[in-house]
Amino acid sequence: MTHAQPAHRRSLATFALSFLTLILLAGAPSVLKAQVEENEATLKGTVLDGESGEPFEAVQVEVVRAESGERVAGGSTDLRGRFSFSRLEPGSYRVMASFIGYSREESAVVEIASDGEVVEMDPITLRVQAIQVEGIEVEAERPDVSFEVDRTVYRVDGLPAVGGGAATDALANVPELDVDIDGSVSFEGNTPEIYLNGRPAPMDGDALTAFLEQFPADMIDRVEVIPNPSARYDAEGSGGIVNIVLREGVELGITGNVFANMGTRGDLGSGARVNMMRDARSLQVGGFLRQSRRETVSTRFQENLLADPVDFLERERFTERDNLTAGMDVSAEAELREGLRVWGTARVNDEGRDNEASTLDRRLNAGRDLTFQSERLSSTDRDRTTLDGRMGVTREMESDRGDHEWSAEARWNRRSDDRFTLTETLALEEALLDADPYLARGIQDELDEARSRLTLRTDYTRPVGQETIIEMGLRSQLRDRDSNQLRRLFTGEDVDEREDTGYTYTRSFHSGYLTFSRSFGDLGTQIGVRAERTDTRFELPTGERFDNDYMNVFPTVNLNWRFDGGRQVRVSYSQRIRRPWPGRLNPIDRSDDPLVRQVGNPDLEPQYTHHARLEGRWRGGLGTLSFTPFLRYTTNEWAEIRRVDAAGVATETWENLTSTRQYGASLSASLREVAGIRGRVRLSGRREVRDSGPLDLAFPSSSFRWSVRGNASSQITSSLGAQMRVTYNPAREVPQGRRSSTIMTQVGVRQRFMDRRASLNVMIRDPFDLYDSTFESRDPSFVQLAGTNESRRAAVISFSYNLGSPGRR
Secondary structure, eight states, rough: OOOOOSHHHHHHHHHHHHHHHHHHHHTTHHHHTOOOOOOOOEEEEEEEEETTTOBBBBBBEEETTTTTTTEEEEEETTTEEEEEEEEOOSSEEEEEOTTTOOOOOOOOOEEOOSEEEEEEOOEEEBBOOOOTTEEEEEOOOOOEEEESSSSSEGGGGGGGGGGOBBBHHHHHSSTTEEEEEOOEEEETTTTOOOETEEESSSSHHHHHHHHHHHGGGGGGEEEESSSSSOOOOOOOOTOOOEEEEEEEOOSEEEEEEEEEEEESSEEEEEEEEEEEEETTEEEEEEEEEEEEEEEEEEEEEESSSSSHHHHHHHHEEEEEEEEEEEEEEEEEEEEEEEEEEEEEEEEEEEEEEEEEEEEEEEETTTTOOEEEEEEEEEEEEEEEEEEEEEEEEEHHHHHHTTEEEEEEEEEEEEEEEEEEEEEESSSHHHHHHOOTTTOOOOEEEEEEEEEEEEEEEEEEEEEEETTEEEEEEEEEEEEHHHHHEHHHOOOOOOOEEEEEEOOEEEEEEEEEEEEEEEETEEEEEEEEEEEEEEEEEEEEETTTTTEEEEEEEEEEEEEEEETTTTTEEEEEEEEEEEEOGGGOOOOOOOOOTTEEEOEEEEEEEEOEEEEEEEEEEOSSSSEEEEEEEEEEESSOOOEEEEEOOOTOOOOOOOOOOOEEEEEEEEEEEEEEEEEEEEEEEEEEEEEEEOOTOOOOOSSSSSSEEEEEEEEEEEOOOOSSEEEEEEEEOEEEETTEEOOEEEEEEEEEEEEETTTTEEEEEEESSSSTTTOOOEEEEETEEEEEEEEEOOOOOOOEEEEEEEEOOOOOO
């Protein structure tokens, strides 16, 4: 703990200075553009998907001389299907575009008459082609997975097993990601940062988990896994970035989609999205409503080794949770004049949750005889509202060396959380009451929490020379959280004791980045660096304050080679940070369980991760094979630690371990469609070596974990498709214990009709009811066996209809 300094005033002053810097930078692009010397010509264009008419990203594009066929430039299209090649000499050229499963297209001759000319080509359209596989002719479809320079893209439209489900179902179908029973997402055992449409999600922690469990998968277009993001992205998140891209309209006129779904476990959902595009203006409006129910039975058997003689605790807990979530978003964009666009988005989400729980505790002596029994009932009503607004401007400027782009964005986010919890203990152990006179027979908690976040950023991209692109930018953020929680304790004498368990948290954050990207023939390179300054303050109701100020520099490297024969190699490295969210810092016990204390650690420090990967991919006649070894080194990694005292009361908190080293690899195979069936299988394994440092914990210093997952899909007819997914995780060692093996299966069937505009999905999760999870933990003070007996088996039926063009193949 450090004593208070004028950190808040300093943060506001720094934030104001950064805001002034952003305004000054707004004029920089015009100055930089004026300094660009007029030189060779530029050739630009767009590639479209012939099936849907949408822009086609990651298409290989080559520029060749019309007469000799000599290759003079090459690259791939961006997310808008655009390409641009600068420093071309006057002459005649052709452009070649190709993508696996599509016909190779060649443009008409394009003439460049003079230096400094900027030529915009007519769009190039790629169409599905028939492929011969061992004498069988099949019609290829646009791949559900694409391998790009710094990310792997998975299209949700190609996953029938997620129809009618939530975002967590879509993420669970991504081979590289793991989603546990609580909805937490991990990548190679680490927590990634979740993005929406290329920006950090408007919530974090348990609020983000709840959002992903409720957000409809039918509104998602694709999921992008970015293991080592470039310096352009924030360095937050030890497991890279998972970017969820929502569906958007791309055609003039009115397009959109509507959907509705219903499940066997009380799940209901519906939503719609309408896109209106006219000339250089667009408007998108979407909304959804989702209701879900979840029932869980958990058990715990604990042996208290500090008691003499030892005693035991048996616990059985039943929980029923009902959720009702509604969301709405509006996006608008307009081109004021050529190259100048303004845009804005607004999003509101409201989640209501009712939680009913009953807990039965049974005390046993050394002979396993019952000595005491108590029952605790709790009821929670919660309402959480999230508001998120963004507005920005983008200026595109043409020059003889290529396009310059400058953008600025302001974002404001606010989340309010109101919660009321009433807990009643029907019978209470007198020994516990004697040990703690404030232990309540009844507890009433009232939470009123508000969190706000203001972010300002500016980015500038410009070409330098023939194959080099420079990106630079600044970002400033000010966030605060005011958590007011009033606890009333009703003791045996009906005395009303009040306790304030809230806190305030403030964090200011300022960063700048610089990246260089250059192509050397078939080798693409990208290096970058991001510098960040962070100032945090955590204050308790008693006035006690914990300040933490630090400066970091994060390098990134991405190298990508493309070889003949469909071979590709990608090497990447990044350093990232994961900061503890305020709930893990609060040292005040906020648990309503008299036998389990849950306290934070205000001295918890950020954890830092170095991550290096080598990814090799080969495309052949039967499909694609990839091999990915990786190494990850983390310092100050967190672990949730449980300790039990002589009275049998457990305390759960968070501690920093000294370091963790992970090294492993994954082997993936993606099979092309043969006899109507295609599929993917992924086998991954990693060894983890831990150093607990000064902590005296009883868990192994190393462990090995592996998993296998696969899916198979079949286009039974031109309009009927099916998919099955299986994931198996063997038992594994974790800090203070061991988790059991788990297996999860999922089956989906999709029927398209009405010229592929409409689809009917049936998704069955865990059809054989195989999922089961147990956890055994061990410490010098206790031995505990815990399990969660929650049936995951469910069936969901959903219907969707697309307005506008037919659905994508």
